[in-house]
Amino acid sequence: MESTGEGRxxxxxxxxxxxxxxxxxxxxxxxxxxxSAAQEVRLVRQxxxxxxxxxxxxSAPVLDVFEDxxxxxxxxxxxxxxxxxEQMVDxxxxxxxxxxxxxxxxxxxxxxxxxxxxxxxxxxSADWLAFRSQLYAMQPAPHGQASGYTVEELxxxxxxVGVTDxxxxxxxxxxxxxxxxxxxxAKIRIDGTPTLLLDGRLIPDIxxxxxxxxxV
Numbered sequence: 001m002e003s004t005g006e007g008r009x010x011x012x013x014x015x016x017x018x019x020x021x022x023x024x025x026x027x028x029x030x031x032x033x034x035x036s037a038a039q040e041v042r043l044v045r046q047x048x049x050x051x052x053x054x055x056x057x058x059s060a061p062v063l064d065v066f067e068d069x070x071x072x073x074x075x076x077x078x079x080x081x082x083x084x085x086e087q088m089v090d091x092x093x094x095x096x097x098x099x100x101x102x103x104x105x106x107x108x109x110x111x112x113x114x115x116x117x118x119x120x121x122x123x124x125s126a127d128w129l130a131f132r133s134q135l136y137a138m139q140p141a142p143h144g145q146a147s148g149y150t151v152e153e154l155x156x157x158x159x160x161v162g163v164t165d166x167x168x169x170x171x172x173x174x175x176x177x178x179x180x181x182x183x184x185x186a187k188i189r190i191d192g193t194p195t196l197l198l199d200g201r202l203i204p205d206i207x208x209x210x211x212x213x214x215x216v
Contacts, residue, residue, distance in 0.1 A: 041090055045125050046097075048184045049117075049177070053086075053129075054095035062095045063209070066188065066195040068103045069116040072143050074194045075136045081206050082133070088209070098132075102185050103193045108147035112140050117185075118178040119154040122171035123163055130161035151175070 044052045063085070067074040088094040100120055102113040116135050123131045134157040140148030155169045171177070196203045 039092075041086075043125050043128060045121075045128070048187075049100060049121050049181060051098045051125070051128055052095070053089050053098070055089065055092045058089075058092050058095050060095065061199050061209075062097065063206075064097045064099060064195075064197040064200075066099045066101050066190050066193055066197075068101050068113050068193040069120070069132075069135045069149070070104060070109045070113040070139065070143070071193045072139070072141075075139050077194045077205075078133070078136045084206065086129075094209070099188065100181070101188055101190065101193060102182070103190070106144065108140070109144055112147065112149045114178055114181065115151065115154065115175065116149040117181045118175045119149075119151070119158070119172045121177035121181065122168050123158060123161075124165075124168075127158070127161050127163050131158060131163070134161055 039055055039057075041053065041055050046052055065077075067077070085094065085096055089096055100117045102110060102117060104110045104113055120128065120131060120135065135149070138148070138153060138157060140146035151173045154172045158168050158172065196206065198208060
């Protein structure tokens with residue numbers, strides 16, 4: 001049986017170790033790269049298939065992006081603006097909601113769009129942005145004439161960004177989410193793509209964000 005003095009000594013020693021552990025934990029968290037702690041950017045799939053990109057607690061301003069994967073102007077917007085949007089989200093200056101739509105009525109663009117949109121709903125949320133970039137990189141051209149986004153190409157695009165689950169391939173091949181995409185698409189009223197809404201107000205391009213004091 002240990003003596004009272006020994007007990008007090010050990011208690012002080014344990015307390016010192018606990019304090020050091022807490023301090024070390026705080027230093028580790030402080031030294032983590034941006035986005036690796038609790039306030040990391042999150043990408044969440046919503047019930048209507050849209051994807052919400054934001055840091056926890058950031059509620060405004062909100063940029064709604066309506067895009068068709070077969071739309072050349074949407075590809076241009078992605079290629080020129082994606083890095084800036086992601087940076088603004090990472091800095092907590094913006095919340096972005098991506099809405100995938102099918103705007104075209106003519107073939108083969110309509111079917112191209114539907115296949116790509118349905119496939120995007122099969123991708124895990126964590127891989128969605130990378131898959132989206134792949135879709136724009138492989139966009140069928142010339143627009144309105146080229147048929148593309150075959151289920152085989154879409155499965156391969158998923159594998160390229162690291163989606164290897166066999167359930168993903170089955171989901172894409174069966175076009176499981178095509179009907180739900182079209183159902184949600186019918187509820188959206190826009191005149192063309194890309195359509196950008198900043199806090200519900202139509203804007204011509206993302207340069208307006210600079211005028212809102214959100215320059216990065």
